[in-house]
Amino acid sequence: MATTAAVTAPGVVSGTTPTSSSSSNSSLNSTTGTTLAGNFQTFLMLLTTQLQNQSPLDPLDTNQFTQQLVQFAQVEQQLKTNEELKTLVAMQQAVQATQALGFVGKTAVVDGSTTALSNSKATWELNIKSASTVNITITNSSGQTVFTGKYSANAGDSQPFTWNGQGNDGTQLPDGKYTLTASAVDSSGTSVGVATQIQGTVSSVDLTQSPPLLMINGQSYTVSQVKAIVG
Numbered sequence: 001m002a003t004t005a006a007v008t009a010p011g012v013v014s015g016t017t018p019t020s021s022s023s024s025n026s027s028l029n030s031t032t033g034t035t036l037a038g039n040f041q042t043f044l045m046l047l048t049t050q051l052q053n054q055s056p057l058d059p060l061d062t063n064q065f066t067q068q069l070v071q072f073a074q075v076e077q078q079l080k081t082n083e084e085l086k087t088l089v090a091m092q093q094a095v096q097a098t099q100a101l102g103f104v105g106k107t108a109v110v111d112g113s114t115t116a117l118s119n120s121k122a123t124w125e126l127n128i129k130s131a132s133t134v135n136i137t138i139t140n141s142s143g144q145t146v147f148t149g150k151y152s153a154n155a156g157d158s159q160p161f162t163w164n165g166q167g168n169d170g171t172q173l174p175d176g177k178y179t180l181t182a183s184a185v186d187s188s189g190t191s192v193g194v195a196t197q198i199q200g201t202v203s204s205v206d207l208t209q210s211p212p213l214l215m216i217n218g219q220s221y222t223v224s225q226v227k228a229i230v231g
Contacts, residue, residue, distance in 0.1 A: 100212035100223055103202040108216055109228040114179040115198040116217040120165040124180045127157040127195040132184040141177045177218060
């Protein structure tokens, strides 16, 4: 009379029941899938139990066990790596928040073309590649042109352009947000690139965003957009 081995773990077959390689793979893969969130020792215990209870007339290929063991180890390592990455991301966010708070109250220079006219004064900085004639156009928040001008400029970065808030007809315009657009041509009539920057006091920081956002002249900017601190 054949003896029957006890079933001691999920997916473990009795010693009197021959098991095909494909069915064993299916059982093992199912067990592996449910233990990925567990620990490595549980997986080793299941492998050992299955080896002990396999049919001696139809033993499983040890190469398959080795391959599954390696695959599980790789997945286990990936799970640990993901946890470490989460920790690193959290640390980076904390550093970004601390750095952003350090900008409050300081005057920052950022890339941009829209700034605030306050007390009849708005300032932009122009980065001009070569000596040229610069055409300035300023529009209000509705997109209407309120000022145009033509100026001679030398090549160089961070050349300030300050506007007193008056239109071409001399009308004093109200405080608010205004956008400057600049184009330029050199002495030979060739177009010259002009990049604009603005500066303003960092009034607050929004730490609910990732990365944190600095509020400058009513506009939001990330720390990476800050080109310089001038005061």
